[in-house]
Amino acid sequence: MGARSGNNFLSSLKKLGAEVWLGGNRVGDVTAHPAFANVARSVASLYDLQMEHPESMTFRTDDGGRAGMSFIIPKSVEDVRKRTRMMKQWADFGCGMLGRTPDYLNVSIAAMAAARDFFAESDPRHGDNIWNYYLQARHHDWCATHTLVNPRASRTAGWAGHTDAELALRLVEKTNDGIVVNGCRMLATLAPLAEELLVFPSTVLKAEPAAEPLALSFATACNAKGLKFICRDTYDAGRSRFDNPLSSRFDEMDAVVVFDNVLVPWERVFLCGDVARCNALYAATGAVVHMMHQVAVKNVAKSEFLLGLAARIAESSDAMSLPHVRERLAEMITTTETMRACLRAAEADAAADRWGVFTPARAPLDTARNLFPKLYPRMVEIIQLNSSSSLMATPAESDFKNPAERADIEKYFAAADSDARERVALYRLAWEVACSSFGGRQVLYERFFFGDPVRMASALVDSTDLKPLVERVKAFLKRPD
Ligand SMILES: Cc1cc2nc3c(=O)[nH]c(=O)nc-3n(C[C@H](O)[C@H](O)[C@H](O)COP(=O)(O)OP(=O)(O)OC[C@H]3O[C@@H](n4cnc5c(N)ncnc54)[C@H](O)[C@@H]3O)c2cc1C
Numbered sequence: 001m002g003a004r005s006g007n008n009f010l011s012s013l014k015k016l017g018a019e020v021w022l023g024g025n026r027v028g029d030v031t032a033h034p035a036f037a038n039v040a041r042s043v044a045s046l047y048d049l050q051m052e053h054p055e056s057m058t059f060r061t062d063d064g065g066r067a068g069m070s071f072i073i074p075k076s077v078e079d080v081r082k083r084t085r086m087m088k089q090w091a092d093f094g095c096g097m098l099g100r101t102p103d104y105l106n107v108s109i110a111a112m113a114a115a116r117d118f119f120a121e122s123d124p125r126h127g128d129n130i131w132n133y134y135l136q137a138r139h140h141d142w143c144a145t146h147t148l149v150n151p152r153a154s155r156t157a158g159w160a161g162h163t164d165a166e167l168a169l170r171l172v173e174k175t176n177d178g179i180v181v182n183g184c185r186m187l188a189t190l191a192p193l194a195e196e197l198l199v200f201p202s203t204v205l206k207a208e209p210a211a212e213p214l215a216l217s218f219a220t221a222c223n224a225k226g227l228k229f230i231c232r233d234t235y236d237a238g239r240s241r242f243d244n245p246l247s248s249r250f251d252e253m254d255a256v257v258v259f260d261n262v263l264v265p266w267e268r269v270f271l272c273g274d275v276a277r278c279n280a281l282y283a284a285t286g287a288v289v290h291m292m293h294q295v296a297v298k299n300v301a302k303s304e305f306l307l308g309l310a311a312r313i314a315e316s317s318d319a320m321s322l323p324h325v326r327e328r329l330a331e332m333i334t335t336t337e338t339m340r341a342c343l344r345a346a347e348a349d350a351a352a353d354r355w356g357v358f359t360p361a362r363a364p365l366d367t368a369r370n371l372f373p374k375l376y377p378r379m380v381e382i383i384q385l386n387s388s389s390s391l392m393a394t395p396a397e398s399d400f401k402n403p404a405e406r407a408d409i410e411k412y413f414a415a416a417d418s419d420a421r422e423r424v425a426l427y428r429l430a431w432e433v434a435c436s437s438f439g440g441r442q443v444l445y446e447r448f449f450f451g452d453p454v455r456m457a458s459a460l461v462d463s464t465d466l467k468p469l470v471e472r473v474k475a476f477l478k479r480p481d
Pocket of ligand 1: 146147148149186187188189190254441444445448449450451452453454455
């Protein structure tokens with residue numbers, strides 16, 4: 001098949017029937033359920049974009065078909081740039097608020113497939129499995145979710161990534177048909193909308209035999225027997241696009257994943273029991289860098305959207321000349337430009353990795369992923385500071401329709417350059433970004449989705465060659481005059 005349409009995605013999801021739980025009830029058809037139907041349509045629109053712009057959003061595969069551009073295994077800087085342009089179209093469609101557009105995992109599957117020898121060194125079948133899985137995922141243009149972190153009941157287990165063995169997802173037995181796994185994994189964003197669940201290693205397993213049953217990397221269909229997704233509350237209140245412009249479109253949902261003796265067929269197992277290789281997987285295959293590439297594109301789209309929102313608020317409230325408003329806008333411009341610069345530097349310095357895959361430069365992407373968790377909450381704070389009580393002057397669409405209120409709303413809610421309806425729509429959008437549960441989850445997402453920020457910072461120290469800089473300081477201190 002190759003690159004798919006939105007309708008193809010929706011009909012596949014409708015048939016899937018994964019075990020999804022929300023608010024004490026099992027969800028039947030997610031494509032028709034009020035908590036998921038809107039975001040399902042948004043994801044479908046992403047696939048439709050591929051159909052509408054095949055030249056820029058798909059590429060020709062060896063078998064003559066066309067696949068989604070996020071499945072490309074880049075062979076040149078231009079391939080990396082093409083992928084950026086495609087991912088930017090998806091990120092802009094979701095205003096940066098859909099973190100888990102399917103490209104997030106597609107790029108990592110492509111990177112792992114290109115590094116098939118890494119898996120084959122553990123077991124030759126695993127190398128074939130990851131490659132064949134890539135071909136299938138690309139052929140079906142699957143929408144996937146993933147889960148990395150095991151749950152922990154107490155801090156004695158150590159840093160994020162360490163684990164309470166009795167709660168963690170673990171190997172129960174190997175059978176002729178595959179492996180049986182049991183336990184739980186913390187969050188899988190987009191899970192109710194996904195057809196496939198990718199389970200990758202919880203990054204830092206202790207190098208000891210007791211960790212071997214936890215050392216797993218595999219893929220399972222989301223409707224596998226025994227697999228259960230337990231969702232948080234929905235933030236899509238079922239209101240109009242006017243009332244909730246973001247959550248009525250982009251509430252991508254997060255779920256905890258329970259595995260009740262799930263059988264994973266052998267052909268979907270990529271690593272099993274190989275602790276060292278599990279710990280090395282993300283870095284050694286380059287998958288983490290390709291995922292950072294998608295994240296950097298999303299950061300640009302999201303910063304641009306918030307900057308545009310802040311600028312429109314300044315314009316509409318006639319505050320563009322106020323020094324403190326200008327200072328805050330300048331801060332948002334520097335955030336946006338920093339994200340653009342990181343992305344551009346990563347592309348410009350892309351080079352072939354040991355698997356022959358053109359990979360964006362890691363240092364600028366690492367910079368972006370360490371900065372954005374701090375910069376995004378500040379952008380949100382600026383929207384609050386520059387909006388103030390206007391965030392409360394936000395009657396609903398139904399108020400505009402009520403003749404008893406309409407004349408007052410039209411008179412008192414207008415702004416310098418916009419009528420009441422435009423002004424209220426603007427601040428309802430600002431509310432969703434800066435104050436709503438949808439907006440709060442976005443801030444939490446940016447703080448944590450790529451991992452514990454303290455350990456991300458520590459990884460940055462490890463991956464940076466500080467020695468030459470230290471030597472320069474030492475040399476300076478020894479300079480005689
Ligand atoms: C909205 C959202 C979506 C997500 N989506 C996904 C997803 O799709 N797939 C996925 O795999 N994961 C997902 N995650 C989970 C993400 O991977 C984790 O949140 C992240 O790895 C941090 O782990 P944790 O939440 O268990 O944090 P915790 O380990 O509970 O850490 C919380 C805080 O405590 C600190 N801390 C932890 N241990 C120690 C210690 N021993 N000493 C000192 N300080 C410590 C940390 O630095 C951190 O500040 C998502 C998270 C969020 C919030």
